[in-house]
Amino acid sequence: MARLLLVEDEPAIADTVLYALRGDGHEAVHCLTGREAQARAREAAFDLAILDVGLPDIDGFALCRDLRDLRREPPLPVIFLTAHGAEAERVLGLEMGADDYVTKPFSPRELAARVRAVLRRVAQPASASGQGAAPGAFEHDAEGLRVRYLGHALDLTRYEYGLLAALLARPGAVLSRVQLMDRVWGDAPDTSDRTVDTHVKTLRAKLREVAPDRDPVRTHRGLGYSIDTAA
Numbered sequence: 001m002a003r004l005l006l007v008e009d010e011p012a013i014a015d016t017v018l019y020a021l022r023g024d025g026h027e028a029v030h031c032l033t034g035r036e037a038q039a040r041a042r043e044a045a046f047d048l049a050i051l052d053v054g055l056p057d058i059d060g061f062a063l064c065r066d067l068r069d070l071r072r073e074p075p076l077p078v079i080f081l082t083a084h085g086a087e088a089e090r091v092l093g094l095e096m097g098a099d100d101y102v103t104k105p106f107s108p109r110e111l112a113a114r115v116r117a118v119l120r121r122v123a124q125p126a127s128a129s130g131q132g133a134a135p136g137a138f139e140h141d142a143e144g145l146r147v148r149y150l151g152h153a154l155d156l157t158r159y160e161y162g163l164l165a166a167l168l169a170r171p172g173a174v175l176s177r178v179q180l181m182d183r184v185w186g187d188a189p190d191t192s193d194r195t196v197d198t199h200v201k202t203l204r205a206k207l208r209e210v211a212p213d214r215d216p217v218r219t220h221r222g223l224g225y226s227i228d229t230a231a
Contacts, residue, residue: 003045010052021112053080
C-alpha cells in the first residue's frame with residue numbers, strides 16, 4: 001500500500017480517481033488546491049503525487065517543484081493530469097522529470113494502472129555491486145560502464161552508452177530530448193535534437209545486431225524516448 005496525494009479541483013473527477021486508487025489498496029489524500037496540497041505535504045510524506053496542471057491557485061508545475069523541494073531524496077514520483085491536446089504541457093512536464101502523464105478525459109482504471117507501474121519502477125533497488133536497476137533483457141554494470149543485452153556485451157561509444165544508461169535508469173519513463181541532452185551531452189553545449197535522434201538510431205542498430213526481431217527503444221512522437229527492459 002502506498003500513500004498517494006491527488007490534487008484535482010474537479011470533485012467529480014477526483015471521486016472516481018479516489019475510488020480506483022483506494023480499490024487498489026492505496027491510501028489516497030485529495031486536495032482541491034495547490035495551497036492545500038502544500039500544507040498536507042508538510043504534515044506527512046507521500047509516496048507519489050498526481051497533479052492536475054490547471055489548478056485554480058497554483059499551476060501543477062510550480063506545485064511539483066514545491067513538493068519536490070519538501071522531499072529531495074528520493075525525488076517524489078509525479079504523474080501529471082493534462083488537458084486534451086495540450087502537447088506543450090506534456091512536454092514541459094516530462095522535461096521537469098515527471099514520471100508519467102495522463103490526458104483528460106481518462107479512465108480511472110488506466111490511471112490506477114499507471115500509478116502501479118510508477119510505484120514498481122521507483123521501488124526497483126540497485127544491487128550492492130553497482131548494477132543499474134535494469135531488469136529483464138538488460139544487465140547494466142554502472143561502475144564498469146558496461147551493458148549486456150540478452151547476455152551479449154554491447155560495443156557502445158561514449159554517448160551511446162550514456163544514452164542507454166539514462167534510459168535504463170528509468171525503465172518505461174519517457175525522457176524528452178532536452179532531458180537526454182542535459183544528462184548525456186552536458187559537456188557538449190552545441191548538441192541538438194538531431195544529435196539525440198542520430199544516437200538513438202545507431203543504438204537501435206547495435207541492439208538489432210543482437211536481436212533483429214526486437215526493438216526495446218520506444219519513440220514517443222513529439223515527446224521523446226523510453227525503453228522497455230523486458231523486450
